[in-house]
Amino acid sequence: MSQKFGVFPLREPNEALLRSPAALEPAFKDIEVEQVEVLPESRIVFHNEPRSPGADRFRYLRMRLRELWDAGKLRSLLITSPLPQDGKSTIALNLATALAEHGKRTVLLIEADLHHPTLTSQLRLGVRDGLAECLEEGLNPLSCVRRLDPLGWYLLPSGRTEKNPTDLLHPSAIANVMSKLSPHFDWILFDAPPLGPLTDSISLSRFADASLVVVRAGATPREAVEDAFKQLGPKHVLGVVLNGMEGLDKLYSKYHAYYGKSSK
Numbered sequence: 001m002s003q004k005f006g007v008f009p010l011r012e013p014n015e016a017l018l019r020s021p022a023a024l025e026p027a028f029k030d031i032e033v034e035q036v037e038v039l040p041e042s043r044i045v046f047h048n049e050p051r052s053p054g055a056d057r058f059r060y061l062r063m064r065l066r067e068l069w070d071a072g073k074l075r076s077l078l079i080t081s082p083l084p085q086d087g088k089s090t091i092a093l094n095l096a097t098a099l100a101e102h103g104k105r106t107v108l109l110i111e112a113d114l115h116h117p118t119l120t121s122q123l124r125l126g127v128r129d130g131l132a133e134c135l136e137e138g139l140n141p142l143s144c145v146r147r148l149d150p151l152g153w154y155l156l157p158s159g160r161t162e163k164n165p166t167d168l169l170h171p172s173a174i175a176n177v178m179s180k181l182s183p184h185f186d187w188i189l190f191d192a193p194p195l196g197p198l199t200d201s202i203s204l205s206r207f208a209d210a211s212l213v214v215v216r217a218g219a220t221p222r223e224a225v226e227d228a229f230k231q232l233g234p235k236h237v238l239g240v241v242l243n244g245m246e247g248l249d250k251l252y253s254k255y256h257a258y259y260g261k262s263s264k
Helices: 054-072 088-101 131-137 171-186 200-205 222-232 248-259
Strands: 006-009 032-035 076-080 105-110 146-149 155-156 187-191 210-216 235-241
Touching: 054 131, 076 088, 076 200, 088 155, 088 187, 088 210, 088 235, 131 171, 131 187, 171 187, 171 200, 200 222, 210 222, 222 235
Parallel strands: 032 146, 076 187, 076 210, 105 155, 105 187, 210 235
Antiparallel strands: 006 235, 146 155
């Protein structure tokens, strides 16, 4: 089934929270390349259904984000949601695939939901050292990153810990990880925990230029959305992705049949 979502207009980000694009070329000669079988259940419609309305909406989102990237205003993005089951991880997977532009851009997706990581399982990857070990043991995060083909982007998995994950998110530890990663990537995306039950996304948001909030149509209560904005701060929220919009395929099906070709 196609992923269905919509995007509200993006607001201008807070200049104080944004950094200029990195000028350094990435040095990835030692990074492992892993082949991924992108199955339908992974719901990466940008790869599996490139002609779908959902894929087109990710192209539109990429275009809007790229405007800020070109202006030197945006390189890192926190992707979160008010509540669990809003679909933030699926949005993160599709956005990473769209921003990578078939390997033209270096995009890192960090599996930062240490309480309930789902990216690794969605992609059917084996468990290995990742963000938790970097925060807890000081591992070099580049040693834990792997490139995923044919998706064309890089993943820092969650890793494993027996501690309370929230205790690992100390600002100095996160800053150390980001200092080693930031020079090497055009884009860094955080698949962060939902805001409702946890405070982890607030800690992580300090190290992202802006946030995208994923909301499920007809399911996420308005009060939860308003609370998410309050927690992050309205100036940090770049936009809202409305996930689960029924009827989008029917609305656009005749136009896709007419034009036929898919843009990349």
